[in-house]
Amino acid sequence: MSHPGFARTPEPPYFAVIFTSQRTDGDRGYEHMAQRMVELAAQQPGFLGVESVRDKAGLGITVSYWRSREDIRAWREHAEHQSAQAAGRRIWYADYRLRICEVLRESAPAGADATSQSG
Amino acid sequence: MSHPGFARTPEPPYFAVIFTSQRTDGDRGYEHMAQRMVELAAQQPGFLGVESVRDKAGLGITVSYWRSREDIRAWREHAEHQSAQAAGRRIWYADYRLRICEVLRESAPAGADATSQSG
Numbered sequence: 001m002s003h004p005g006f007a008r009t010p011e012p013p014y015f016a017v018i019f020t021s022q023r024t025d026g027d028r029g030y031e032h033m034a035q036r037m038v039e040l041a042a043q044q045p046g047f048l049g050v051e052s053v054r055d056k057a058g059l060g061i062t063v064s065y066w067r068s069r070e071d072i073r074a075w076r077e078h079a080e081h082q083s084a085q086a087a088g089r090r091i092w093y094a095d096y097r098l099r100i101c102e103v104l105r106e107s108a109p110a111g112a113d114a115t116s117q118s119g
Numbered sequence: 120m121s122h123p124g125f126a127r128t129p130e131p132p133y134f135a136v137i138f139t140s141q142r143t144d145g146d147r148g149y150e151h152m153a154q155r156m157v158e159l160a161a162q163q164p165g166f167l168g169v170e171s172v173r174d175k176a177g178l179g180i181t182v183s184y185w186r187s188r189e190d191i192r193a194w195r196e197h198a199e200h201q202s203a204q205a206a207g208r209r210i211w212y213a214d215y216r217l218r219i220c221e222v223l224r225e226s227a228p229a230g231a232d233a234t235s236q237s238g
Contacts (some may be wrong), residue, residue, distance in 0.1 A: 003141045003214045005178040016137065016220055018182055020170045022122045051139045051216075053172045053180045059124040061172045061180040063137055069223075089228055095122045097170075097227050101135055101220035104188075108216050109208055 007049025007065050012103045014048055015066045021088075021096040023058035030092045033084050040080060046071025058094075065103070072100060126168025126184050131222045133167055134185045140207075140215040142177035149211045152203050159199060165190025177213075184222070191219060 023030065041047055046067035054060035066072045075081060088096075142149065160166055165186035173179035185191045194200060207215075 003178075005141060005176075006139060006214065006216050009218075012218075016218070018135065018137065018222075020125060020182070022124060051180060053174045053178050055172045055174055057124075059122075059172050061170060061182065063139070063180065063182075093228070095125065095228065095231055097125050097225060097231075099128075099131075099135070099222050099226075100224040101222045103137075103218050103220045105219040106216065107218075109212070109214065112214055112216075 005051060007051050007063075009048050009065045009103070009106060012106055014103050015069055015072055016101045016103050017064045017066065017072055018099040018101060019062045019064075019096065021060050021062075022094045023054070023060065024092060024094050028091055029087075033087065033092075037081065037084055040078070041075060044071065044075045044078065047075075069100065124170060126170050126182075128167050128184050128222070128225060131225055133222050134188055134191055135220045135222050136183045136185070136191055137218040137220060138181045138183075138215065140179050140181075141213045142173070142179065143211060143213050147210055152206065152211075156200065156203055159197070160194060163190065163194045163197065166194075188219065
């Protein structure tokens with residue numbers, strides 16, 4: 001069985017959004033929003049999974065995986081997500097980088113519950 | 120000025136390696152190796168930067184950025200890195216996923232010290 005922190009993605013190619021962010025101090029509604037956005041993203045067409053980590057200094061990396069760039073575009077334009085993005089820029093994030101990628105190859109340790117085993 | 124946690128990458132396209140990993144318990148030489156690998160990677164041809172976060176549960180995401188897939192291949196085959204990869208599989212990582220990607224687009228908040236500003 002796979003660790004819950006790993007996304008179970010299909011054979012590449014598929015797409016990824018790498019969101020690196022530095023949080024401002026204090027929660028100010030952030031945790032509630034972040035949880036809601038993961039729930040909402042998971043309901044969108046083409047969503048393949050998400051991996052997300054934040055350290056105690058407030059630096060975070062969230063990678064969401066998608067079937068196509070069109071699916072990423074649709075999620076970005078989702079009304080509730082747009083509202084969260086605006087609040088993120090205004091309140092929650094001191095800075096961020098967002099990168100749209102095509103995943104070309106995936107590997108995992110031999111025996112892991114993943115799509116592809118080769119190193 | 121950019122937050123030190125962010126990589127200063129050039130205009131896309133360039134390439135990324137997303138390494139998601141779950142640490143085993145205890146350090147067992149891990150922190151020393153991890154720091155050494157970042158130093159060594161930074162000396163390789165085509166290295167563009169790295170962003171890395173690990174939470175207190177031991178789940179981590181490290182994204183390194185590279186000019187080309189050939190640069191990624193060369194780094195993967197670097198002798199000292201190969202030895203660290205073998206120790207990682209044997210000792211430090213309970214599980215991991217490694218994904219090779221092409222970065223197609225990058226954005227940052229208006230005014231951020233990044234290559235591209237459009238959302």
